[in-house]
Each structure stands twice: as C-alpha cells, then as structure tokens.
Amino acid sequence: MIEVYTDGASSGNPGASGIGIYIKQGEKHQTFSIPIGHYSNHEAEFLAVLNALKICRDQFPGEILSFRSDSKAVVDVLEKEYTKNPKFIPFLKEALEEIRHFPYFFIKWIPEKQNKVADKLAREAIHKES
Template sequence: MIEVNIDGASAGNPGPSGAGILIKHNGEVEKYSIPLGIMDNHEAEFMACKKALEICLDKHPDTVWLKSDSQAVVHAIEKEFVRNAQYKQLLHDILDMTKQMDLFFIKWIPSKENKAADELARKAIHLN
C-alpha cells in the first residue's frame, strides 16, 4: 500500500500556488514541491490531489491511501460531486485516475497531521 499526504497552498486567493506531496512506499519516502501558477486555494488543493495521483499511476498503480486536510477535496471525491463548476473537470480527472487503481482510499486528516505536505506546498509557492 502507498500512503500519500497532499496539500495545496496559495499566497493570496488567487495567488501563486503550490502542491505538496509526500509518498511513503516500501519504507521509502518521496517528496514533491510542485509550483502550480496562479490559482485559488481550493483549486490548488484539487491540483495537489491530481498531481499526486498522476505520480502514483506512473510509479505505483496498485493500492493508494490518500490523506488530505482539505474537506472540500475529500468530500468531493467521496460523493463524486462538486458544486462549483470551476472544479468539475479536476474532479472528473481525479475520479478517472482513482478508477485505474486496484484500490483507492481517501481520508480527511487535521492540518496538524499534515505538516510535511504543507511545508512542501509552501516551498512550491516560491518556485513559481
């Protein structure tokens, strides 16, 4: 099983944004800070999820347990629905990727349990 922590961050809303991704697999840890350009915080959270799933499909397409402190992302994936039209295509892309995996789990976690992914996301903001 692959454990993935994600976080999206924006400096302003909208503003320069970044994705932080922490992947634990077979005792190894992979860290990613991905600049996302200008977007709002919710879009950065969805993009962090999408980027993480792209990495997982490329490297470890079996069982993925994704953890996020974004209730908006977690609820959208669980319900397979998002009200805001701006995020519908991102959610569609995310759901398509999860269906390509053998097993996919998602869990909301409090921000205090997601500090490593948050630091990676904030670092990515400065890479824009």
C-alpha cells in the same frame, strides 16, 4: 499500500500557488514540491491530488492508494464523487479518470497538524516560483 499526503497552498486567493506531495511506501518515502502557477487555494488542493494520482500511476501502477488531505472540500467531493460547484467539476472528472487506474482508492480528511510535511512542501513550491 501506498500512503499519500497532499496539500495545496496559495499566496493570495487566487495567487501564486504550489503543491506538496509526500508519498510513503513502507520505509521509503518521496517528496514533491511543485509550483503550479496562479490558482485559488481550493484549486491548488485539487491539483495536489491530481498530480499525486499521476505520479502514483507512473510509479505504483496497480497499487492500493490511501490518500490524506487537510482539505475538507476536496475529500468531500472525491468521497461523494459529486459537486455542485462548477469550478470543481473538471477536477472531479479528471480525478475519477485517474482513480480508475487503481484497484482501490481511499481518501481521508486529516487535521493540518497531521499534514505538516505536505504543507511545508506546498509552501516551498510557492517560493520556488517567486
């Protein structure tokens, strides 16, 4: 099973944004700090999950994925596979398309204090863009 921690951050809402992805596979781990442009905080959180799914599809095809995020909005939308928010619908559709490539996908909300690595990576990504 692959454990994936994601976080999105914005400097302003919307503003310069970045995503952080921390992937654990047993004793190995990978980190990604990616500037993504100008987004709201919620959009950055969704983009963190989408980018992590694409990385996993490339590097860990067919694996079981266990995602963790400190964004209740993202976790709720993906767990329910539904949103009324028109801004979230394209993110949900793309995420569901990516998730279909894996036998099992789990996502769990975690408190910010348990997501420090991904948070640090997301904030570093904002500074890379500046």
